[in-house]
Amino acid sequence: MRFIFPFFFMFLFAHAQTPYEKGKVLYMEKGCYSCHGNQLEGLHRYPKLSNRAKGFLSYKLKRFRDKISDNQQQEMMIAFAVGLSDAEIDALTTYMQEFVEEKQGKRYDTSFLLEGDGGS
Numbered sequence: 001m002r003f004i005f006p007f008f009f010m011f012l013f014a015h016a017q018t019p020y021e022k023g024k025v026l027y028m029e030k031g032c033y034s035c036h037g038n039q040l041e042g043l044h045r046y047p048k049l050s051n052r053a054k055g056f057l058s059y060k061l062k063r064f065r066d067k068i069s070d071n072q073q074q075e076m077m078i079a080f081a082v083g084l085s086d087a088e089i090d091a092l093t094t095y096m097q098e099f100v101e102e103k104q105g106k107r108y109d110t111s112f113l114l115e116g117d118g119g120s
């Protein structure tokens with residue numbers, strides 16, 4: 001038995017995630033990105049979530065989870081918040097507050113972009 005213990009702990013450490021990483025995974029798993037954007041930048045009427053106060057964001061998420069919304073626009077958040085646990089909200093809001101954009105190099109090939117000719 002005592003030979004197994006070190007491996008058990010190695011396994012635990014290998015899978016230990018920071019709240020930030022957990023939040024990142026949840027953000028993708030729960031589909032938050034589809035409205036709020038991959039970079040949490042927001043889109044149209046969907047608010048930007050990056051680098052905003054954790055206290056405010058969790059206050060809002062818990063309200064949505066309790067099915068409280070202030071206007072019709074916010075109603076659509078309820079479906080995405082009802083299933084969240086306190087721990088998940090904590091991880092998600094940590095991710096949002098501390099969000100750092102990952103620069104993965106160029107995402108688009110812009111070498112064919114014709115600039116300044118109006119695109120014709």
Ligand code: HEC
Nearest residue numbers: 030031032034035046047057060061073074076077080092
């Ligand atoms: C179907 C689109 C959609 C999805 C998916 C979605 N949201 Fe939202 N979210 C909204 C809308 C709309 C609002 C409210 C905007 C307003 O107040 O007018 C909102 C508001 C919020 C707010 C409050 C921000 C503020 O400024 O009041 C938070 C926090 C939030 N969403 C987090 C999340 C998280 C976390 C997820 C994933 C579990 C998620 N959202 C998924 C559309 C979406």
